Amino acid sequence: MHIHSLTGEFVRPTAETAFLDHQLARTRSLLGFTLLFCTFFYLCFFVTDVAALGLETALAATFPARLLVAVTAGSCAWLAYRRPLSVRATWLAATLAEVVALASFMHIAMQRPHEFHWHAMSLAIMLVVIYLYIPNRLVHAIVLAACSTGVFLALVQGVAPMPFADLLTMGLLLVLVNTFGALAARRYNHVSREEFRLQADLKTAAERDHLTGCYNRRYLHDHLLGLELSRARRFGRPLTVVLCDIDHFKLINDNFGHTKGDEVIAAFAALLVRMTREGVDTVVRYGGEEFLLILPETSLDGGEHLAERLRLAFAGDSALLGDNPFGLHTSASFGVASFDFANTQVRYTLPDLISAADKLMYEAKRNGRNRVESMELK
Structure with a gap:
């Protein structure tokens, strides 16, 4: 300014x-x-x-x-x-x-x-x-x-x-x-x-992560949780969250140094922002190399499709680590959880969706990494 x-x-x-x-x-x-x-x-x-x-x-x-x-x-x-x-x-x-x-x-x-x-x-x-x-x-x-x-x-x-x-x-x-x-x-x-x-x-x-420019976890808890939940309930629309984590990030830091690790995080965040809807979707840096996507009015199919596109794009970026003797390449695991708030019989909250996405992400890790696991809450 x-x-x-x-x-x-x-x-x-x-x-x-x-x-x-x-x-x-x-x-x-x-x-x-x-x-x-x-x-x-x-x-x-x-x-x-x-x-x-x-x-x-x-x-x-x-x-x-x-x-x-x-x-x-x-x-x-x-x-x-x-x-x-x-x-x-x-x-x-x-x-x-x-x-x-x-x-x-x-x-x-x-x-x-x-x-x-x-x-x-x-x-x-x-x-x-x-x-x-x-x-x-x-x-x-x-x-x-x-x-x-x-x-x-x-x-x-x-x-x-x-x-x-x-x-x-x-x-x-x-x-x-x-x-x-x-x-x-x-x-x-x-x-x-x-x-x-x-x-x-x-x-x-106070609201943004200094490295990536994405919203931070404090802003998520202070503003987004109540806002997105009330909006989904008011209009009776589906809400999908995606929790994603960069694979083998500790090995990247150990072998390339923390500066390269920061570059990988920033590049992944930029990819997430670029491939989500500006002014509609929200990208949150949830942890060190973990990111949370909140996708209003998005069904499970839409969340899965976005996560798969993100997975392929990040895994296909060979320039970040280049040819290296450690055999490392960039990839990420994704957990996608969705609920249609048109169903007024069940009272799920946004933390419920995030918790489900977190479990799905770790399931993707256990199943070999560089994959998407998803579930619709009923």
Whole structure:
């Protein structure tokens, strides 16, 4: 998960999508709170319109714009709080509220043309909110903030021209606000994604075997046993498990060394992952050279067929050990156990299936290794 040096966002779209989905509830909450908070103060500043223009003029000239902001931001806040908005919908709501607020601000500034110094201060505060408190992509925030700054300076020059030195100072101050706002937003992006990356690394370390990348036994007991069993029972589908063990692995370690042994384990794991269904089947490193396959919605015939394909593929991989003086070659023994959970009269559990597969695997060992033994529980 590499983080882009300029935006502070993940370079890989899949990683960025995972982060945004993980943060979505917090993002919606932040958006709703910020919009309500800003709307309240936006309306409160109507008293300054009254002080500057008088009640009747303010009601006609500026109140509709402030009311439009309140309605737009309030609606977007309600959507953020009450509706399961997607990431893109949340960004759209944020952008819509910002555009309406900025456009209304420009209109109000034109109604009070002799106060552009104060308006510049107000715009600076709005830019800080856009960069730091309205959740959006950094590039969207920069475009909105830069465009609004340019429009504001153009209004100053067109509606109430001021000395060049004053205009230059105002422009530089707004550029400074934009620069520090963008840098602060980038830093926040980087810090939040770095935290997410560390959490993901810790989760992977807790769930995955470091050598093969397969799930570990802890994850099996903490998550998979209950999940797969409840799913099989709920839908009344068959469930098959395959327990497999690399043959003569101690001899491989003794004669080739542990580094070669690790290579053999990693290659076997890669084969298992490659030949099972991604997102459906689960590969678990069950022990040193033992692996467990959990195959949802798979009958005994399907499990046997997969195990036989795996057996042939692993035994046919002559490159792992090559021609060696020890006469060793790669092979594995497989135990396949299955139960159809459409049968509600018998209450087998997933540990029952694993135990049966374990016994079958050792039976395959006793019967000469490099073979598949199978059974359907009744």
